Structures are given as structure tokens and as C-alpha cells.
Amino acid sequence: xxxxxxxxxxxxxxxxxxxxxxAPAGRINRSEVAHLARLARLAVTDDxxxxxxxxxxxxxxxxxxVSDVAAADIPPTSHxxxxxxxxxxxxxxxxxxxxxxxxxxxxxxxxKFRVPRILAEEA
Amino acid sequence: MSDLTxxxxxxxxxxxxxxxxxxxxxxxxHLDRIGSVDAQVNAFLHVDTAGALEAAKAVxxxxxxxxxxxxxxxxxxAMKDVVVxxxxxTTAGSKILQGWHPPYDATITERIKNAGIVMLxxxxxxxxxxxxxxxxxxxxxxxxxxxxxxxxGGSSGGSSAAVAAFEAxxxxxTDTGGSIRQPAAVxxxxxxxxxxxxxxxxxxxxxxxxxxxxxxxxxxxLDAALLHEVxxxxxxxxxxxxxxxxxxxxxxxREGAAAGSLAGVRVGVVRELGGEGYQPGVxxxxxxxxxxxxxLGAEIVEVSCPHFEYALAAYYLIAPSECSSNLxxxxxxxxxxxxxxxxxxxxxxxxxxxxxxxxxxxxKRRIMxxxxxxxxxxxxxxxxxxxxxxTLIARDFAVAFERAxxxxxxxxPVVAFGIGEVVDPLTMYRNDLCTLPxxxxxxxxxxxxxxxxxxxxxxxxxxxxxxxxxxxxxVAAAYEAAAGPLTFPEVTA
Numbered sequence: 001x002x003x004x005x006x007x008x009x010x011x012x013x014x015x016x017x018x019x020x021x022x023a024p025a026g027r028i029n030r031s032e033v034a035h036l037a038r039l040a041r042l043a044v045t046d047d048x049x050x051x052x053x054x055x056x057x058x059x060x061x062x063x064x065x066v067s068d069v070a071a072a073d074i075p076p077t078s079h080x081x082x083x084x085x086x087x088x089x090x091x092x093x094x095x096x097x098x099x100x101x102x103x104x105x106x107x108x109x110x111x112k113f114r115v116p117r118i119l120a121e122e123a
Numbered sequence: 124m125s126d127l128t129x130x131x132x133x134x135x136x137x138x139x140x141x142x143x144x145x146x147x148x149x150x151x152x153h154l155d156r157i158g159s160v161d162a163q164v165n166a167f168l169h170v171d172t173a174g175a176l177e178a179a180k181a182v183x184x185x186x187x188x189x190x191x192x193x194x195x196x197x198x199x200x201a202m203k204d205v206v207v208x209x210x211x212x213t214t215a216g217s218k219i220l221q222g223w224h225p226p227y228d229a230t231i232t233e234r235i236k237n238a239g240i241v242m243l244x245x246x247x248x249x250x251x252x253x254x255x256x257x258x259x260x261x262x263x264x265x266x267x268x269x270x271x272x273x274x275x276g277g278s279s280g281g282s283s284a285a286v287a288a289f290e291a292x293x294x295x296x297t298d299t300g301g302s303i304r305q306p307a308a309v310x311x312x313x314x315x316x317x318x319x320x321x322x323x324x325x326x327x328x329x330x331x332x333x334x335x336x337x338x339x340x341x342x343x344x345l346d347a348a349l350l351h352e353v354x355x356x357x358x359x360x361x362x363x364x365x366x367x368x369x370x371x372x373x374x375x376x377r378e379g380a381a382a383g384s385l386a387g388v389r390v391g392v393v394r395e396l397g398g399e400g401y402q403p404g405v406x407x408x409x410x411x412x413x414x415x416x417x418x419l420g421a422e423i424v425e426v427s428c429p430h431f432e433y434a435l436a437a438y439y440l441i442a443p444s445e446c447s448s449n450l451x452x453x454x455x456x457x458x459x460x461x462x463x464x465x466x467x468x469x470x471x472x473x474x475x476x477x478x479x480x481x482x483x484x485x486x487k488r489r490i491m492x493x494x495x496x497x498x499x500x501x502x503x504x505x506x507x508x509x510x511x512x513x514t515l516i517a518r519d520f521a522v523a524f525e526r527a528x529x530x531x532x533x534x535x536p537v538v539a540f541g542i543g544e545v546v547d548p549l550t551m552y553r554n555d556l557c558t559l560p561x562x563x564x565x566x567x568x569x570x571x572x573x574x575x576x577x578x579x580x581x582x583x584x585x586x587x588x589x590x591x592x593x594x595x596x597x598v599a600a601a602y603e604a605a606a607g608p609l610t611f612p613e614v615t616a
Contacts, residue, residue: 028495036491040447041454043475044487052488055548059492062549063436066508069515076510077517079333079363080319080565081589086362100226106461113456116470 027060029053127152132198132292132346139197142186146179146197150241153199157243157290160614165265166275166285168204169212170244175199178241185239194349196239201285201294204245205252205278206337207326208232215328216250216260216278219481220459229326230361231295231337231354238353243291246281250483251450252302252330254278255554256545259485264542267310268614269579273539276306279340283310286340288614293350294340299331300438301535301558303338304570308534308582311572311609313347313599314340316558318589319565320365322351323358331445332363334438334562343608344571344600348376351592367590375593379600386420388598391527395431396557396584401536404576409533412573412583415605416531416598424527428519433512434559439552440496440509441563447493450486453478488548517564524588529598532557534570534582561586569595571602572609580609 030053037044037052044052098111107114127135127149138144154172161167182197202208205215207225209232214220228236235242249259257265257280267275268288275284279296283306286294296303298316307314315338322337329335339350355369392413397406417423455461455477456470463476482490496505523530536556545551561568566589573583583602587594 032495033491036494037487038475040487040490040494041451041471041475041478042482042487042490043472043479045479048484048487051484052491055488056491056495059439059488059548060495063439063492063496063505063509065436066433066440066512067504069430069433069508069512071508071511071515074511074514076507077513078510080513080517080563081363081365083320083363083365086359088359096226101457104223104226104458106455106459107464115456116464116466116468116473118470 028057128156128289130292131343132195132341132349133343135198135292136194136196136349139182139186140192140194146182146241147176149197150175150179150199150243153243153291160288161290163266163271163614164268164284164288164290165263166201166246166281166288166290167244168214168216168247168262168281171211171242174211175241175243178236182239182241193238195293195353197241198293199241199243199291200235200350201244201246201282201291202232202242203279203282203295203297204248205297205328206232206295207328208242208245211245213245213328214262215252216248216262217481217483217486218261218460219453219477223458227326230323230358232326234354235295240293240353246279246285246294248281249278250486251328251446252278252297252299253446253485253489255301255305255551257281258542259483261483266542267539269311269539269612271614273541273579274309276309276539278302279306282340283307283312283314286310286312286342287611289611292341293346295337295354296340297327297335297337298562299334299442300562301555303340304534304558304568304582304584305554307340307570309539309580311580311611312340312342313344313569313571314338315347315351315569315592315595316561316567317351317355317592318365318567320363321369321567321592322354323361323364325358325360329449331442332449333445334442344596344603345373345376345380347569348372348596365590370590370592372593372596375597376600379597380604382601383604384420385416385598385601388421388529389424389527390416390421390598391424391426391523391530393431393523393530393532394425394427395429396532400553400556401533402538402576405533405536405538405581408574408576408581409583412602412606413531415602419601419605426523426526426530428516428523428560430512430515430519431560434516434563435552435556437509437512437516437563438555438559439492440505441513443489443493444496444506445493447490447497450490453481485548513563516560520560520564520566520588528587529594530586532584534558534584538576538579538581557584565589567592567595569599571599573602573606575609
């Protein structure tokens with residue numbers, strides 16, 4: 001399975017491009033797990049692909065029952081207790097000391113986080 | 124002095140405040156207890172002996188200097204390892220955070236310290252709070268003090284086991300889908316999930332942000348209430364924190380126990396939380412508890428919440444979706460593990476190798492389910508639909524609370540099962556059947572012990588409307604006083 005294209009709204013398409021509001025059947029196979037793992041930055045092993053394909057298919061089959069509920073005119077709830085956006089005064093606050101934060105980093109250079117290369121060198 | 128580890132937090136606090144026992148002595152008694160039983164129980168990931176004795180000494184010094192101590196000053200506490208503690212290891216039960224020392228304290232850590240509570244150490248848990256048995260910890264399972272071959276519940280199983288094994292009178296748990304109430308139930312202690320927003324999430328390592336809520340464990344309802352009052356209240360550093368008064372939970376616990384009556388209280392039994400899939404021993408203990416509530420004068424009514432049957436499906440879409448986003452922060456750059464940084468691998472490859480090595484199987488499963496459920500094309504069918512089901516569950520609660528002041532159910536369908544006994548993920552998820560509705564609705568709920576089934580504890584869940592946490596405590600305290608205490612088993616070295 002090739003890398004799925006990102007849509008204009010920034011979402012990434014997995015599997016079919018079915019946009020119906022019912023959960024799709026025949027949910028997930030080995031190559032889809034490989035794709036999900038790539039999206040989630042998990043370098044899963046071959047054995048895990050088999051295990052997770054089987055398990056995710058069962059789990060997704062069970063949770064698909066949410067689509068049995070007639071809820072077309074029901075508003076979604078994101079947070080249980082209704083609240084509006086919270087603002088604070090735009091004032092400078094002290095932040096954590098830089099060295100305290102860097103102390104937990106896996107690699108530090110010149111008082112900064114050192115990261116592996118981010119640009120490909122090959123053509 | 125009788126054994127300090129057998130006392131309630133309220134008793135210890137009174138003795139320390141009255142100068143009858145030194146906080147250092149209390150701390151040492153609990154550290155000794157940890158030393159003698161934790162090799163069997165494995166409740167703690169890290170014991171902070173020096174820090175605990177230092178904090179206890181500060182309490183004794185403050186008292187000697189004339190400071191009036193709060194009700195929990197000098198009382199030891201075990202902290203779930205998902206709560207950040209400055210300078211103390213914090214792993215959330217994951218290999219990916221092994222060796223990390225947070226540079227700051229969570230708000231609840233600060234409040235606990237400011238109350239003079241003595242933090243003994245950090246407790247074991249399912250990795251990133253994902254699980255119902257504490258078997259998903261990267262650091263080995265915790266054992267239930269009632270039967271060391273069984274699970275202590277999860278995800279806050281180290282915290283529940285520590286209290287049930289008399290290693291601490293109090294502990295902190297976090298509850299996303301039942302991770303306080305289920306471990307409380309299976310270890311025979313009291314646990315309360317506050318109203319969402321009642322306790323600050325600042326400094327909790329996030330799992331599912333719209334559901335996560337920290338709360339207290341204790342061996343008595345009053346102890347849990349005393350700790351609740353310490354940690355609750357508005358925090359500007361958590362944008363979902365409720366800016367309002369803390370429910371009067373301590374007063375409610377005291378009144379409930381003293382009144383010896385629930386006359387005028389309408390208790391709703393939720394028809395959908397029982398029956399098939401529930402162990403007969405659990406249902407029998409629950410029925411006995413209903414009888415006790417009726418004898419206390421409560422009016423028992425049956426209520427129906429038809430959408431609760433979809434709670435499991437909605438939860439196992441919403442929580443994995445939010446976790447897939449929250450756990451993106453473990454990127455091998457700013458903290459924790461880094462694997463494969465050999466100069467040849469790219470940042471993205473190092474990230475993938477690190478996350479593969481650092482996360483356990485349940486965390487990977489949930490990240491991938493969440494990634495799937497949030498994908499374009501599936502979003503409406505899965506995450507969007509789950510959020511609508513959440514609305515319907517909240518409406519079921521609203522209708523039920525018109526007929527009842529509190530709702531009750533068993534806290535779990537089954538008693539503690541054997542370590543290694545449940546391997547299928549879906550079977551494990553069903554442990555949360557009773558606790559998920561209140562999680563999704565953001566409403567408060569307590570689990571209080573209601574007897575034994577074949578020698579293992581059963582929990583009674585008491586649910587109240589949002590912001591009415593005090594009702595849970597009042598009913599739980601009245602029930603506890605009428606039912607009498609459990610006799611805890613002896614864990615011996």
C-alpha cells in the first residue's frame with residue numbers, strides 16, 4: 001500500500017476514501033496496520049503486524065457499534081462540563097530554567113536539544 | 124502506640140496535630156512496612172525514603188514552631204507515577220520515560236506538599252494509564268494484597284494495592300474510564316473520581332484529555348474526602364478546571380456517617396448495569412448493599428439508561444483517539460528514551476524506532492486505533508459518532524437524576540482475576556463496563572467496598588450529577604457506617 005495522500009484539510013486518508021457516516025465493514029488487514037504504524041511513527045515488527053491486524057480488526061469491529069445509534073440530529077460532546085474559552089492576561093511569566101529542562105533530554109549540544117538529521121542526503 | 128500503619132489518615136492527622144506522635148515516626152513506620160511487604164506486592168516503582176523523612180521532619184518542625192497543622196499534615200501518601208513530581212522519577216509505567224526526572228511539580232503534587240502530606244514514593248500503573256490490571260506496566264505487575272496471584276485493578280493498581288496493604292493510608296489515582304473506581308473495588312478500598320474539571324490536570328501525563336481526572340484513595344470514605352479537599356479547586360494552569368467552589372465533601376462524609384440515615388434520599392438502580400456478564404457473587408453483594416441502603420431509609424427506584432450499552436464502544440474510540448494525539452509528544456527529542464541515533468538514521472527513523480522500543484503493546488494498539496478513528500473518511504463514523512453517543516449518555520444521566528439523587532451499580536462486573544488470566548484486549552476492556560458512563564458524562568462517582576465474593580472484595584459504585592461530589596461521599600459514608608469495615612488480609616514477608 002502506498003503512502004496515503006494528505007487531504008487539503010490536513011487529514012490523512014486511510015484505506016478507502018469512503019466518507020459515508022456508517023462504519024465500514026471488513027476493517028483492517030496487515031498492510032493497513034503497516035500504514036497506521038507508519039503514520040503513528042511506530043517501527044512495528046513483522047510479528048506485530050500479524051498480531052495487531054487480528055486484534056485491531058476485532059476491536060474496531062466491536063467499537064463500530066456506535067454507528068448503530070441513531071444520532072443524526074444529536075450534537076457531539078467534546079467535554080462533559082460545558083465551558084467557554086479561557087483567556088489569561090497577556091503578561092510575561094517566568095518559564096522553567098533552561099538547564100533544568102535540557103537535563104531530561106536524550107541528547108543536548110550547546111544548550112540546545114540535539115536532534116538526528118532531518119534532511120535526506122541522498123538524491 | 125498501636126501500629127501506625129493500621130490507622131486511618133484522619134486518626135494519624137489528629138495525632139500529629141496534637142503532638143502525640145511525630146510525623147517522622149509515622150513516615151518511618153510506613154517506610155518499614157513498604158520494606159517488609161513491597162517485594163511481594165510491587166506497589167511502588169520508586170520509594171523516596173530521604174524525601175519522605177525530610178517532609179515529615181518539616182511538619183514536626185512547623186508544629187514545634189507553633190504552626191497549626193492541617194488535618195492531613197504528617198500523613199503519608201503514595202503517588203501514582205503518572206503525576207509529575209519535581210526531581211523524583213516519573214515514568215507513567217513506561218520504558219519511554221525511564222530515568223526521567225520532571226523539572227516541575229503537578230498542581231496536585233504542590234497542593235499535597237503544601238498540606239504537609241508526606242509523599243512516600245511513586246506507584247506502579249498500567250503504561251500511560253491504559254489498562255485495568257496494572258499488567259501493562261513496563262516494570263512488572265502489582266499484586267493484589269487480598270490474593271497475591273491476582274491483579275489489583277488498573278490502571279491505578281499500585282496506588283490501590285499500597286493502601287490495601289497498609290503501605291500508605293492514602294494514595295492518588297487517575298481515572299479516565301474507571302482507573303480509580305475499579306482498582307478501589309477489587310482491593311476493598313474507597314476511591315472517588317471527581318467531577319471532570321474538579322481537580323487540576325496540570326502535571327498529569329495526558330492519556331485522554333477530555334476524560335482524565337485525578338482523585339483520592341483511602342481505606343475509609345472520610346479519608347478519601349479529606350484528600351479530595353486538598354487536591355480539588357480551580358487552577359488557572361488547567362483550562363478545563365472549574366472556576367467555582369469545591370463541593371463540601373468532608374462535611375458530607377462526616378454528616379453521612381453521623382446521621383445513620385438516608386431518609387429522603389432517592390437511590391436509582393441502573394437497570395443496564397447488571398445481569399448478563401456480571402459474576403453472581405458480585406450481583407449478590409450488590410443486592411445486599413441495596414438492602415442496606417433501603418434499611419437506612421433510602422428510597423430505591425429503578426432507572427433506565429438505554430445508551431449506557433454503547434459506552435464501551437464510544438470510550439474505546441474517544442480515549443484511543445485522544446491518546447494517539449497526546450502520545451505524539453514522545454518524539455525522542457525533548458525527554459525520555461532515544462533509540463537508533465547512529466548518525467545514519469533520520470529523525471523520523473529514530474522517532475519510529477524509539478516509540479517502537481519504548482511503548483508496550485497496549486499503548487501501540489490504542490495509538491493505532493486512534494490514528495485509524497481520526498483518519499479522514501472514518502472520522503464521522505467513528506470519533507464523531509462516539510462524541511454524539513457521549514451526548515446521549517449524558518442525557519440518560521440527566522433523565523435518571525430527575526428521579527434519583529444518586530445512581531448505584533456494581534463498580535466492576537467481576538472480582539479481581541488472576542494475573543495473566545485475561546489476554547484478549549476486548550475482554551479486558553469489559554472490566555470498565557460500569558465505570559465508563561460516568562467517565563463519558565464527566566460526572567463524579569465513588570467506589571466503596573460492599574462485602575466479599577469468595578473472599579474477594581466487591582465495590583458499590585455511587586454516581587451523582589456533575590459538581591455534586593458531596594452526594595457520593597454522603598451516601599458512601601452512611602453505607603460504610605452501616606455495613607461496617609472489611610477485615611483486610613495479612614500480607615506477610
